[in-house]
Amino acid sequence: MKKKLRLNINLKSRHVLIILLILCGGLAVTTLTTGIVKDPVRGAFVDMVVPFQNGVNKIGTRLSKVFSGFQDVQKLSEENEALQARVDELIMENNALLQSQTELERLTELYDLDRQYTEYNKVAAQVIAKDSGNWYNTFVINKGKNDGLAVDMNVIAGGGLVGIITETGDNWSEVRAIIDDSSNVSAMVASTSDTCIVSGDLALFGSGKIEFSELRDRDNIVMEGTRIVTSNISTKYLTGLLIGYVGSVSMDANNLTKSGTIIPAADFKNIREVLVITDLKQTKENSD
Amino acid sequence: MRRKAAMLFIIGLFLLLQTTVLSRLPFAIVTPDIMMILTVSMGFMQGKKEGLLTGFVSGLFIDIISGSVFGGHAFLYMMAGYFSGFFCQIYFDNSVRLPLVLVGAGETFLNLAIYLSNFLLKGKLAFGKYLAVIILPTVAFTVLSTLIVYPILYKINHLLVERQKEASSSLWIRE
Numbered sequence: 253m254k255k256k257l258r259l260n261i262n263l264k265s266r267h268v269l270i271i272l273l274i275l276c277g278g279l280a281v282t283t284l285t286t287g288i289v290k291d292p293v294r295g296a297f298v299d300m301v302v303p304f305q306n307g308v309n310k311i312g313t314r315l316s317k318v319f320s321g322f323q324d325v326q327k328l329s330e331e332n333e334a335l336q337a338r339v340d341e342l343i344m345e346n347n348a349l350l351q352s353q354t355e356l357e358r359l360t361e362l363y364d365l366d367r368q369y370t371e372y373n374k375v376a377a378q379v380i381a382k383d384s385g386n387w388y389n390t391f392v393i394n395k396g397k398n399d400g401l402a403v404d405m406n407v408i409a410g411g412g413l414v415g416i417i418t419e420t421g422d423n424w425s426e427v428r429a430i431i432d433d434s435s436n437v438s439a440m441v442a443s444t445s446d447t448c449i450v451s452g453d454l455a456l457f458g459s460g461k462i463e464f465s466e467l468r469d470r471d472n473i474v475m476e477g478t479r480i481v482t483s484n485i486s487t488k489y490l491t492g493l494l495i496g497y498v499g500s501v502s503m504d505a506n507n508l509t510k511s512g513t514i515i516p517a518a519d520f521k522n523i524r525e526v527l528v529i530t531d532l533k534q535t536k537e538n539s540d
Numbered sequence: 541m542r543r544k545a546a547m548l549f550i551i552g553l554f555l556l557l558q559t560t561v562l563s564r565l566p567f568a569i570v571t572p573d574i575m576m577i578l579t580v581s582m583g584f585m586q587g588k589k590e591g592l593l594t595g596f597v598s599g600l601f602i603d604i605i606s607g608s609v610f611g612g613h614a615f616l617y618m619m620a621g622y623f624s625g626f627f628c629q630i631y632f633d634n635s636v637r638l639p640l641v642l643v644g645a646g647e648t649f650l651n652l653a654i655y656l657s658n659f660l661l662k663g664k665l666a667f668g669k670y671l672a673v674i675i676l677p678t679v680a681f682t683v684l685s686t687l688i689v690y691p692i693l694y695k696i697n698h699l700l701v702e703r704q705k706e707a708s709s710s711l712w713i714r715e
Contacts, residue, residue, distance in 0.1 A: 265588035269622055272596050276618070279600075279611035290610060297604045301556070308560045382563035384555070384602050386570045386678050387654055392559075419607065426607070433659070455669035458569075 295421055298392070302424045305380045306394055337376075337525070343411030343494070343517075344527075351481060351492035354443055372490065374408075374527040375399055380424075389432040389452065393526060396423045400530055404488050409526040412517025413437070413482060413493045417528070425528075430495065431457050431520055438486035439464065439495055442479035444471055450480065450495055450514060457520075461499055465511035474501055480514055490533050543700055547582075547594060550696065554578050555601050570677045572685035573647055575602060579621040580642045581693045588625030595621030616653050620646035636690050643686045644679055651675040 263271075283290045377393040395401055397420050407414045407427050415429040430437055435452040448467035456463055467474065478498040482489040494517045501512035554574050563571045575598045583591020599617030603610045624642045631638075655670055664670070 263589075265592065265622070265625065268589055269592055269618070272592065272618055273615070276596075276611035276615040279614070280609050283610040290607075293610075294604050294607055297601075301605065304556050305560050308556055312561055312564065381559040382571070383606050384558050384571070384575070385573065385606070385654070386674050387651075387658065388606065390606070433664070434662075455666055455673050458673040 298424060299421055302380065302392070302394070302421070305392070309378070309380045309394075340409065340411045340527070344408065347411065347479075347481070347494045348492060350479075351442060358445075372529045372531050374529055375401065376525060376527055377401075377425075378525055379523050387433075387454070389429040389435075389454075389457075389520070390418070391427055391429070391523070393425050393427060393528070394423065395528065396421045396425050398422050401425050401528055402532065404532060404534075406482075406488075406490050406493060406529045406533075407526050408493060408518070408529065409523055410518040411494060413489070413495050414518045414520070414523065414526055416488060427526070429520060431462055431516065437489055437495065438483045439480050440483035441467070441469070441474055442481045442492075442494075444469075444473065445484075446470060446474075447483050447485065448480070448510075456513065460515065460521075461513040462496070462516055463511070464498075464514050465504075465509070467501075467510040467512075468508065469501075469510050474498060474510065476500065486533070488533060490529060490531065493529075542703075546700060548597065551575075551578065551594065551598050551601065554598070555605065559605065570674070570681050573650070573678065573682045574685060574689055575599075575617065576620060576647050576650060576682060577639075577643050577686050577689045578693065579617050580624040580646045581639055581690055581697075583621040583624035584627055584631055584639055584642060585694070585697045586625075587628045588622050591621030591623075591625040591628075592618045593621070595619070612657070616650050620649060636687060639690050640683055640686050643690075644683045647679045647682045648675070651678055 375395060377395040377399075379391050380394045381392040383390045393407075401417060401420050403417055403420055405417045407417060413430055415427045415432070415435070417425045418428045419426040428435055429452070430450065431452040433452055433454045437450040438447065439450040440447045446468055448464045450462060450464045453463045464480065476498055480495045480498060482491060482493045482495060484491040496514040496516040496518075499513040499515045501510055503510055558571065558574055562574065565571075579591065579595040579598050582594040595617035596614050599612075599614035600610070602613040602617070606613075624646065627638060627642060651674065655667070655675065659670065660667070
């Protein structure tokens with residue numbers, strides 16, 4: 253053991269560099285070609301880190317409460333938080349109601365349909381960590397498999413869609429936000445059910461917006477402020493979750509489809525608490 | 541050995557700070573990359589080998605926690621640490637000017653590489669937009685943070701090196 257240690261110390265930096273370069277290459281090839289190494293290592297590592305992140309997070313929240321000062325203020329902010337949660341819930345509910353109403357009006361003309369939008373089951377969770385860089389919009393929440401969460405569950409906050417769970421551990425889950433550059437959500441106009449694609453765009457997000465495209469606006473009614481919700485043809489996103497309101501819209505060069513920007517309903521800059529909808533679209537459809 | 545454990549602890553601590561507190565700073569539009577500051581500072585203060593080892597471990601941790609391809613960030617951070625190690629010979633006092641430049645260069649290199657490998661290859665060609673929205677703010681904010689972080693690292697480094705000196709000969713200080 254001692255001999256080995258000394259040998260290591262005497263290695264020149266150039267040689268260490270070469271060894272580590274080969275190691276990097278090897279690691280990259282293994283993770284790209286097989287999933288054998290990556291998932292267990294990542295799971296174990298995050299399992300280890302999450303308690304600390306939770307701790308730091310709690311200290312941070314407490315500190316920020318201290319900073320926010322006097323007890324009255326604190327009381328107010330607590331009350332405000334509770335009320336905000338209630339408001340979020342109501343917006344959500346209202347959204348579902350509006351949705352079912354327009355759906356009902358349209359469908360009752362066609363046939364007798366008894367299916368209603370059900371109240372989804374939700375679990376509240378706290379955001380405890382963000383991705384380390386600025387290129388990706390993913391975050392970690394403090395609930396996982398133990399609380400019944402699973403991959404592909406939808407995450408909402410502030411009455412609007414926030415993202416989707418991409419990975420779960422025992423007591424953590426990773427959420428990819430809809431503002432992430434690689435995120436694409438199948439969406440529709442709430443009133444007419446015309447579909448479009450909502451995609452995150454890093455370059456746009458600086459101005460607090462996301463992008464939509466491929467909208468076939470047959471009745472030409474989409475304008476600023478039109479509600480955009482998740483569509484019924486998406487395989488992963490539940491139907492009728494509010495994404496946001498149209499910020500700008502313009503006709504594409506092909507003169508058929510429209511594209512533009514959406515102001516998301518959820519406030520992505522200050523996400524602290526989120527609600528995870530524990531109903532999965534796939535199983536929901538299957539059980540019906 | 542104790543020194544290596546201390547470094548590992550510091551890297552872990554920085555990772556935690558980076559993923560929790562720093563992304564929540566109310567005035568920050570982007571998160572400063574303190575892992576880069578750590579890597580570059582170590583390379584600058586202790587030489588190529590320390591720099592590249594610190595960079596490798598930091599990058600690997602980032603790879604694991606962000607779930608990207610293992611070895612990607614590890615490679616980039618390692619190179620940044622290695623190259624800042626070349627300037628170790630002119631490290632003599634706690635002046636923050638050269639580290640500022642080195643951190644700026646390292647962070648620019650890192651972000652350009654991420655853009656090239658993950659965005660340009662996906663056909664996202666609007667480089668100007670990414671430059672204005674992500675790359676420049678990140679570099680600027682990281683360089684600014686160096687003003688605060690580097691003096692702290694400088695002190696930690698001194699403590700570590702002095703303890704090492706007492707323990708054995710000055711094997712660790714320079715190559």
